[in-house]
Amino acid sequence: MNVDTLSLSEVLRDSKIDEGLLAIAGKVQNKERITEEEGLLLFEKGELGFLGALANHIADRLHHGKVYFNRNFHIEPTNVCVFTCNFCSYSRLYKQRDDGWELTMEQMMDMVRKYDGQPITEVHIVGGVHPKMNLEFFCELIRNIRTHRPDLHIKGFTAVELDYMIRKAKLSIADGLIRLKEAGLQSLPGGGAEIFHPDVREVICADKVDAEGWLNIHELAHGLGMHTNATMLYGHIEKYEHRIDHMSRLRQSQDKTGGYNCFIPLKFRNKDNDMSNIPESTIIEDLRLYAISRIFMDNFRNLKAYWPMLGRQTAQLTLSFGVNDLDGTIDDTTKIYSMAGSEEQTPALSTEQLCDMIEAVGRIPVERDTLYNELKVYKTEVAHLH
Ligand code: SF4
Numbered sequence: 001m002n003v004d005t006l007s008l009s010e011v012l013r014d015s016k017i018d019e020g021l022l023a024i025a026g027k028v029q030n031k032e033r034i035t036e037e038e039g040l041l042l043f044e045k046g047e048l049g050f051l052g053a054l055a056n057h058i059a060d061r062l063h064h065g066k067v068y069f070n071r072n073f074h075i076e077p078t079n080v081c082v083f084t085c086n087f088c089s090y091s092r093l094y095k096q097r098d099d100g101w102e103l104t105m106e107q108m109m110d111m112v113r114k115y116d117g118q119p120i121t122e123v124h125i126v127g128g129v130h131p132k133m134n135l136e137f138f139c140e141l142i143r144n145i146r147t148h149r150p151d152l153h154i155k156g157f158t159a160v161e162l163d164y165m166i167r168k169a170k171l172s173i174a175d176g177l178i179r180l181k182e183a184g185l186q187s188l189p190g191g192g193a194e195i196f197h198p199d200v201r202e203v204i205c206a207d208k209v210d211a212e213g214w215l216n217i218h219e220l221a222h223g224l225g226m227h228t229n230a231t232m233l234y235g236h237i238e239k240y241e242h243r244i245d246h247m248s249r250l251r252q253s254q255d256k257t258g259g260y261n262c263f264i265p266l267k268f269r270n271k272d273n274d275m276s277n278i279p280e281s282t283i284i285e286d287l288r289l290y291a292i293s294r295i296f297m298d299n300f301r302n303l304k305a306y307w308p309m310l311g312r313q314t315a316q317l318t319l320s321f322g323v324n325d326l327d328g329t330i331d332d333t334t335k336i337y338s339m340a341g342s343e344e345q346t347p348a349l350s351t352e353q354l355c356d357m358i359e360a361v362g363r364i365p366v367e368r369d370t371l372y373n374e375l376k377v378y379k380t381e382v383a384h385l386h
Contacts, residue, residue: 006053018045028054028295036244039296043240048284051291055322058294062301063324066377067358068368071351072122072328075111077141078102081128082164085194085205086274087236091128102130105141112145112152122328122370125156126189129208135169135176139183146184153186153370159217160192163209174220181224187370188221190229190264196249197242204236204275215253222259227371230260230300234289235281236268243289247296254299261372262302262325265289267309283314287321294322302372312349312357319361325368326354355379 011017011025020041027034034042042051079100081091092100103111112123123145125138142154157165157180166176195201196211209217218228230250234243247263254260267286270276281289294303304325307315315326329349349357355365355378365378 006049008053008057011050011053017050021045021050024295025050025054028057033298034296036248039244039247039292040240042292042295043243043288046288046292048288048291051288051295052321055291055294056320058298059303059322059324065362065364066324066366067319067363068302068325068366068372068374069351069354069358070122070328070368070370071118071120072124072330073111073115073120074330075103075108075123075125076101076127077108077125077133077138078130079128080130082131083129083160083205083208085208087194087204087233087268089269089271089273094131100128102133105137105144108141109144109148112148116149120152120329121375122153122155124189124328125154126158126161126191129161129164133165135165135171135179138165139179142180142183142185154184155187155189155370156185158189158191159214160208162188162217163213173217174224177217177221177224177226181226185226187226187261188218188228190231190260190262193231193246193250194233195238195242196246197238200238200242204233211249215249218259219253219257222257227259227261229262229264229304231264231266232293233266233268235285236275236278243292244296247293251297251299254297258299260300261370262304263293263297263300264304264306265293266306269309283317286310286314287317290318290323291321307349316357316361319358319363326358329354 008025008029012022012029020038024034024038024042079090079092080094080097080102082094083091138157142156145152145154162176166173169176171179192209193214194205198210201210218230221228232243232246250260250263267281270278270280290303290305297303302325303323304327305315305318305323306327308330310318329351358365359379366374367376367378369375
């Protein structure tokens with residue numbers, strides 16, 4: 001599946017384009033940052049072809065047609081959770097834990113051992129916030145993985161999980177992060193950010209860590225030399241200005257620390273949750289959002305489309321709208337989005353399938369590690385590169 005977008009020079013020559021939008025295109029050409037007001041204008045008036053032209057231009061300037069993926073698997077220790085986010089299709093309260101799962105140390109280590117001898121580079125650990133799985137338990141898990149397989153990069157625990165487990169251990173956030181780092185934790189994923197603005201957060205996830213807490217945890221982790229990701233859950237009750245507010249806070253945070261590896265917009269899926277009455281965003285809205293993220297988040301080098309959530313075809317389309325990363329092979333080890341209604345009920349892609357998806361839209365597949373070091377360039381010449 002391929003989408004031909006306009007080039008930036010074609011956009012700049014188009015006399016029918018709104019003046020404000022043309023000024024933004026000029027800024028993109030001159031590598032200048034756009035303002036929050038301009039970001040809002042893109043949401044309000046930017047048509048898909050226009051946004052794609054700008055986003056593609058930036059992505060090609062940064063990555064020269066390369067699209068990254070990694071070889072990873074997930075461990076989801078539990079879906080039992082003390083919180084009750086209304087958009088969540090995945091969690092079960094402690095009193096309903098018989099409907100959920102709580103993996104033992106041995107079960108999790110069996111998952112790690114399953115990949116012995118395979119060229120996997122990363123384990124991604126996230127789950128519900130279980131009242132009884134504490135900081136010590138997770139430090140032990142990390143130490144066990146590290147001992148069993150020292151070459152595996154351990155990325156784990158959203159700021160929501162960390163905030164709870166560290167506060168429960170009666171440590172400062174900094175000291176808790178140091179404990180986890182000493183055990184062998186190397187990076188943090190970007191989950192739990194949802195929408196930072198309190199007007200939205202209050203409605204969709206009132207009881208978990210707020211925007212300031214989330215950003216503080218990430219900035220402290222950066223200060224300890226760990227890299228992290230950032231997400232935004234979009235397409236529910238939030239308005240365009242909430243998206244811009246969210247992206248702006250992340251942009252400022254990245255200006256301070258430079259510690260974010262990538263930005264990952266996550267599409268709200270509406271199956272089996274307390275917000276099922278809200279229709280999901282259209283593919284056009286998804287693509288516009290990716291493109292605007294690429295244009296607005298000028299200090300985030302990498303923009304990821306998480307294919308188990310979008311479905312592989314839409315994820316492939318995003319590659320023409322500024323995305324340069326498709327996450328990993330995953331090997332059917334996550335349930336978060338299949339339980340929320342994603343088309344991907346058993347998400348797993350072989351390296352060959354991922355490469356085919358990327359090459360089919362004229363891009364170069366590159367395997368990376370967690371920190372975006374290039375491990376293997378799968379093809380150096382692709383039929384038609386922008
Ligand atoms: S989104 Fe995360 S914190 Fe919220 S209920 Fe679900 S598992 Fe718990």
